[in-house]
Amino acid sequence: xxxxxxxxxxxxxxxxxxxxxxxxxxxxxxxxxxxxxxxxxxxxxxxxxxxxxxxxxxxxxxxxxxxxxxxxxxxxxxxxxxxxxxxxxxxxxxxxxxxxxxxxxxxxxxxxxxxxxxxxxxxxxxxxxxxxxxxxxxxxxxxxxxxxxxxxxxxxxxxx
Amino acid sequence: xxxxxxxxxxxxxxxxxxxxxxxxxxxxxxxxxxxxxxxxxxxxxxxxxxxxxxxxxxxxxxxxxxxxxxxxxxxxxxxxxxxxxxxxxxxxxxxxxxxxxxxxx
Numbered sequence: 001x002x003x004x005x006x007x008x009x010x011x012x013x014x015x016x017x018x019x020x021x022x023x024x025x026x027x028x029x030x031x032x033x034x035x036x037x038x039x040x041x042x043x044x045x046x047x048x049x050x051x052x053x054x055x056x057x058x059x060x061x062x063x064x065x066x067x068x069x070x071x072x073x074x075x076x077x078x079x080x081x082x083x084x085x086x087x088x089x090x091x092x093x094x095x096x097x098x099x100x101x102x103x104x105x106x107x108x109x110x111x112x113x114x115x116x117x118x119x120x121x122x123x124x125x126x127x128x129x130x131x132x133x134x135x136x137x138x139x140x141x142x143x144x145x146x147x148x149x150x151x152x153x154x155x156x157x158x159x160x
Numbered sequence: 161x162x163x164x165x166x167x168x169x170x171x172x173x174x175x176x177x178x179x180x181x182x183x184x185x186x187x188x189x190x191x192x193x194x195x196x197x198x199x200x201x202x203x204x205x206x207x208x209x210x211x212x213x214x215x216x217x218x219x220x221x222x223x224x225x226x227x228x229x230x231x232x233x234x235x236x237x238x239x240x241x242x243x244x245x246x247x248x249x250x251x252x253x254x255x256x257x258x259x260x261x262x263x264x265x
Contacts, residue, residue: 006163010171017175020194021182033194040175040201044227047168047212052227056204059231064197064238071190071242075249089185097177101170110166114213120221125228128220136225140232147236151243 005046013039026072034065048117051125168209176202189245189255193238200234 016036023029037060044053104110129137175198182195204227211223249255 003162006167014171014174014178017178017198020198021178021186021191026188026190029191029194033197036198037201040205043168043171043205044208047208049208049212049224049227052204052208052224052231055228055231056201059235060197060201064235067238067242068190068194071245074246075190075255086185086187089181089183092184093177093181096180097173100173100176104166104169104173107166110169111164112213112215113162113164115215117212120224124219124221125224128225132220133225136229140229144232144236147239151239154240154243154247 002046009039009042009046013043027069030065030068030072033068034061037061037065047114048120051120051122165209165213168213169206172202172205172209175199175205187256187258189248189257190242192257193241193245196241197234197238200230200237204230 013036016032016039019032020029020036023032037056041053041056041060044050044056179195179198179202182198183192184195186192186195207223207227207230211221211227214223245255248260252260254260
């Protein structure tokens with residue numbers, strides 16, 4: 001695992017995430033959201049979970065970011081009114097980050113380096129999905145179908 | 161320098177805090193959804209990091225499976241959330257969560 005790559009990816013990811021959280025223009029924020037997820041997928045590649053990284057790119061940048069852009073375009077009349085910024089949220093977020101960092105640094109069992117492992121192939125993931133994780137897989141399929149129908153019903157025009 | 165588990169967890173905590181900041185301090189409903197998605201991504205990063213740094217990699221790969229299912233659930237959540245935002249916008253002509261106060265006593 002490369003230290004320089006880690007630093008570059010973490011700076012990119014955190015900067016894009018901060019931009020997505022604070023930018024005034026909604027469309028810029030949605031595009032920074034997509035860049036932040038590219039960074040998270042790069043983290044997954046760095047950690048040796050290439051399949052999950054690719055799934056993240058496909059699902060988040062291919063589907064969720066496009067969905068967010070569509071929603072912004074459909075609710076466009078409202079964009080200029082986004083003036084409010086609640087500063088108590090900043091205090092809570094900074095306090096949470098300080099608390100988490102303190103507790104992570106205080107735990108000695110976490111300062112370990114990654115062991116050498118066999119590469120995780122798609123074949124192994126597929127075998128696990130089809131043997132020991134087959135019930136969760138079916139439940140996820142049901143959940144996604146229910147979400148699809150629910151989203152359709154929610155945005156359907158009401159009959160008068 | 162090789163990154164330890166601590167550094168990954170700190171990056172993930174920073175990502176979670178940024179998501180919480182977006183969810184708490186913005187008044188636009190889409191920003192709140194973006195913040196929630198970011199917090200879920202931080203949780204996924206934690207799953208993968210703990211899986212990678214485990215002393216004995218498991219067979220089946222538990223952390224990877226958890227991250228995959230969590231990604232699927234967050235995709236479903238994003239679809240329903242955005243549909244709700246569109247439905248609310250149709251009724252009230254706004255997506256500012258401060259103006260959605262009809263149930264306020």
